[in-house]
Amino acid sequence: MLRTANISELRKIIKEEKQRGKTIVLVPSMGYLHRGHLTLIEKAKETGAFVVVSIFVNPLQFGPNEDYARYPRDLERDAQLVEECGVDLLFHPSVEEMYPRPMVTFVEVGQLDKVLCGANRPGHFRGVTTVVSKLFHIVQPDIAFFGQKDYQQYLIIRRMVSDLNLPIEVRGVPIVREKDGLALSSRNVFLSAEQRQEALVLSRSLQEAAELIRRGKQSARDIEDFIRTAIRRDSQGVIDYVEVRDAEDLSEVTEINRQVLIALAVKFGPTRLIDNIVVEVETNV
Amino acid sequence: MLRTANISELRKIIKEEKQRGKTIVLVPSMGYLHRGHLTLIEKAKETGAFVVVSIFVNPLQFGPNEDYARYPRDLERDAQLVEECGVDLLFHPSVEEMYPRPMVTFVEVGQLDKVLCGANRPGHFRGVTTVVSKLFHIVQPDIAFFGQKDYQQYLIIRRMVSDLNLPIEVRGVPIVREKDGLALSSRNVFLSAEQRQEALVLSRSLQEAAELIRRGKQSARDIEDFIRTAIRRDSQGVIDYVEVRDAEDLSEVTEINRQVLIALAVKFGPTRLIDNIVVEVETNV
Known part of the structure; x- marks a missing residue:
């Protein structure tokens, strides 16, 4: 498995794979992977494409009183897991790599982002759509997989892709649950x-x-x-x-x-x- | 010269050119072309790339009391001009093709869009950055040319490309003037x-x-x-x-x-x- 924290290096790898005629699939994540993520990755692998998993805890989507700092992280454990799943490339940029200077550009999906989780987490979905559009531009995948536990996020990403003509197919994967029903998180x-x-x-x-x-x-x-x-x-x-x-x-x-x-x-x-x-x-x- | 008003058809053409290893250059415009635009196109041609000119009077960047309806248009004259310049592909989508349903997604470059033209034209630059990001996703150019008469627009597009990691090089071309100094418009x-x-x-x-x-x-x-x-x-x-x-x-x-x-x-x-x-x-x- 290849791995890099560097955008230019990732772009070089992707370019080579595209030149070989490979389809690129992206599974974006914030890491600390559980069986829900692994199901997404399995679905991605089933396409036969070159599978990229990104791990980035995106500060832009956390409010000032939310759990950005204490959000669980374990990159080495995650790297081992995705390697076992047969992922081709792990992209784990730092905050500085993703945001080298203060951001002034934002992608915003109106209406859909004002209700449910959006009502009590102002700016959350703007952070999500902005970072996902960055990841889409960096990785340039043909297909991207999103879990439907974050159903609103899944709908918002679909709408963003459609409204902005992103050349990407968004696929949703149903919630994965523990045996007793608890949704994995x-x-x-x-x-x-x-x-x-x-x-x-x-x-x-x-x-x-x-x-x-x-x-x-x-x-x-x-x-x-x-x-x-x-x-x-x-x-x-x-x-x-x-x-x-x-x-x-x-x-x-x-x-x-x-x-x-x-x-x-x-x-x-x-x-x-x-x-x-x-x-x-x-x-x- | 190829010409199309259809996004899927354009994508097919671009894909073929990319597979042949061609670099794609985009010159976005609102049409009614003058010598300023033609200079942009000349610069684009000098790259030796496959040159796409888009003509689209974007309703999203006009305010309710602005001149969207009376903005001058002459597609057939424009088509003849760009063909004479050796443009490879003219893309002239309809409003329905670009906005098949009400847009809820917008790309916004903060700070830079609040001053100068942005101060008196609220929503103008949001309309520009949103349509340009759509055109970028549709055409997927390697290089895009913008005139520096709209200097603020040029800076805003550059910042959008940098903040969102769009894989595009933005080149600015100095103002073209009449002999007596009037900036072409x-x-x-x-x-x-x-x-x-x-x-x-x-x-x-x-x-x-x-x-x-x-x-x-x-x-x-x-x-x-x-x-x-x-x-x-x-x-x-x-x-x-x-x-x-x-x-x-x-x-x-x-x-x-x-x-x-x-x-x-x-x-x-x-x-x-x-x-x-x-x-x-x-x-x-």
């Missing part, structure tokens, strides 16, 4: 044993809510209340949001008569977890 | 004979101001006053701005002790003209 390491147990209410209530919808429940507000009640009953988690939204454009939904996303963010102590489920609705129109 | 056709004559005060006063600086004048405010006085004395032009700024980052300048840009915008009737000069200062430090 690098932040799960911060949970105490008790919080870890309580956090199961998230995936459980999402599943139950999806089942209610499939059985004909149509009120989005009722579904949200059902989940909120379950979380408050079964855990000490502090709800950031629980929302039913259109699964394509995140617009508000009152009556559930199309594909919807149920998304939530809940804090367990200082650790903020997110989870979601997309529910197909049979329409009998 | 597609908007000059709107000037009456009298306005056309009066507008000469712009280039003349810029030249005289540059000469004052070369002879040792150091006060930026005095230089601005000198130009403003000349414009008010010799024309009916209504001054939008006359400013001396740092030629690299457009920051404010009080004492002229480094390379400066003197830039101005003046309205003659409904027609807004811009002009500028970059003045090198010998530093004896």
